[in-house]
Amino acid sequence: MRTGVWLVGARGSVATTSIVGGLALRAGLAGPTGCVTELPELRGPALPSFADLVFGGHDLATTPLSKRAEALADAGVIPWRLVAALPDELNAVEQELRPAPVGATQAHRADAVVRDLTSFRERHHLDRVVVVNVSATEPAPEPHPGHADPAALRAALAGPDEVLPVSSLYAYAAVLAGCPYVDFTPSTGLRLPALAALAEEARLPYAGHDGKTGETLVKSVLAPMFAMRNLAVRSWSGVNLLGGGDGATLADPAANAAKVQSKQRVLGETLGYVPQGGTRIEYVEDLGDFKTAWDLITFAGFLGTGMRMEFTWHGCDSALAAPLVLDLARLTAAAHAAGHAGPLAELGFFFKDPLGSPTHSLGEQWARLSDFTRQLHAGGDGVHDNVG
Numbered sequence: 337m338r339t340g341v342w343l344v345g346a347r348g349s350v351a352t353t354s355i356v357g358g359l360a361l362r363a364g365l366a367g368p369t370g371c372v373t374e375l376p377e378l379r380g381p382a383l384p385s386f387a388d389l390v391f392g393g394h395d396l397a398t399t400p401l402s403k404r405a406e407a408l409a410d411a412g413v414i415p416w417r418l419v420a421a422l423p424d425e426l427n428a429v430e431q432e433l434r435p436a437p438v439g440a441t442q443a444h445r446a447d448a449v450v451r452d453l454t455s456f457r458e459r460h461h462l463d464r465v466v467v468v469n470v471s472a473t474e475p476a477p478e479p480h481p482g483h484a485d486p487a488a489l490r491a492a493l494a495g496p497d498e499v500l501p502v503s504s505l506y507a508y509a510a511v512l513a514g515c516p517y518v519d520f521t522p523s524t525g526l527r528l529p530a531l532a533a534l535a536e537e538a539r540l541p542y543a544g545h546d547g548k549t550g551e552t553l554v555k556s557v558l559a560p561m562f563a564m565r566n567l568a569v570r571s572w573s574g575v576n577l578l579g580g581g582d583g584a585t586l587a588d589p590a591a592n593a594a595k596v597q598s599k600q601r602v603l604g605e606t607l608g609y610v611p612q613g614g615t616r617i618e619y620v621e622d623l624g625d626f627k628t629a630w631d632l633i634t635f636a637g638f639l640g641t642g643m644r645m646e647f648t649w650h651g652c653d654s655a656l657a658a659p660l661v662l663d664l665a666r667l668t669a670a671a672h673a674a675g676h677a678g679p680l681a682e683l684g685f686f687f688k689d690p691l692g693s694p695t696h697s698l699g700e701q702w703a704r705l706s707d708f709t710r711q712l713h714a715g716g717d718g719v720h721d722n723v724g
């Protein structure tokens with residue numbers, strides 16, 4: 337199953353690491369550590385192989401992909417030997433990267449993206465293209481009447497207003513081009529009633545949002561533990577220190593607010609109450625793509641005895657995110673091939689703020705994901721409609 341992986345934000349750290357990783361896996365130069373679709377519980381014939389993946393994408397930036405890869409190698413995010421071994425492959429992907437669209441109206445810009453997606457699909461004889469948003473986090477948008485339904489949206493887009501945030505404009509174009517869509521960021525993406533309705537009409541699956549790679553991943557394991565032992569979590573406070581492009585974007589208070597909101601859901605929804613405390617994100621340029629998260633949890637046990645735990649996570653964000661981007665592209669392609677449409681709640685395992693998933697618990701999400709992939713490999717069970 338030849339599958340296009342179209343990355344919005346294709347020259348960013350996560351995208352570049354995903355591309356180098358995908359090319360290295362295809363060439364047999366690296367193993368699949370971190371790719372959950374290579375675990376025995378998930379591996380199988382329904383998924384496109386790494387060799388089946390063809391990369392392309394959009395970015396505002398123009399820095400050559402090879403230069404971005406070299407910078408990540410200098411920073412210790414990816415091994416230098418891979419960048420040195422893959423110059424032709426990286427150059428081939430470079431030919432498939434397009435500038436962010438321009439046009440007088442958002443309708444014109446969406447059409448330009450649709451043209452880029454359809455010509456990519458045709459040029460490479462792809463069975464399908466999965467669009468994955470790994471672009472910079474954007475602030476939550478102002479409400480607009482065009483967000484409500486497809487007809488209002490089409491009418492509004494033809495006018496002069498900036499109706500959709502950029503992430504949603506790409507999501508709209510993905511739907512028009514018949515492409516499944518994955519949002520790895522906390523941005524709005526496809527989460528507007530008009531876009532969800534259009535995806536439904538086009539029988540397209542989509543998944544999101546905001547990749548769960550570090551502190552929130554740990555939270556989604558620890559919070560169910562406190563709940564299952566009937567321990568009362570009194571406070572949970574976290575500080576995240578990070579650099580890189582993502583860190584610089586999150587220095588903007590509005591983007592920061594979108595990210596913090598996405599990180600907080602796990603506690604309230606797992607514990608059934610919201611403990612005191614919050615998460616603070618701070619930009620520390622010197623940390624580059626490496627993030628430190630420090631969490632302090634206070635909790636009460638039997639007869640109200642107070643206790644505390646703390647943990648420190650030192651993660652390389654792009655190395656944690658990239659294998660999940662490849663997993664999501666493979667799983668979403670297989671779901672599309674099997675006829676699934678609507679939000680893929682079964683992929684909640686991958687996200688901080690999972691669309692349609694009834695649970696934030698990593699264990700429960702894992703069970704759902706393995707059932708889902710088992711069905712995909714077995715040829716499905718006839719229940720293909722995820723549309724609510």
Ligand SMILES: NC(=O)c1ccc[n+]([C@@H]2O[C@H](COP(=O)([O-])OP(=O)(O)OC[C@H]3O[C@@H](n4cnc5c(N)ncnc54)[C@H](O)[C@@H]3O)[C@@H](O)[C@H]2O)c1
Binds near residue numbers: 522582585657
């Ligand atoms: N790394 C992780 O562990 C992780 C986890 C969850 C979510 N994310 C999200 O993934 C996204 C990417 O992270 P990153 O570290 O690669 O950031 P980055 O800043 O390195 O990359 C973002 C890229 O998006 C591009 N971009 C910005 N606006 C654009 C537009 N309008 N059209 C096309 N491209 C545009 C930028 O030029 C840049 O190349 C962020 O939103 C981040 O919050 C990352």
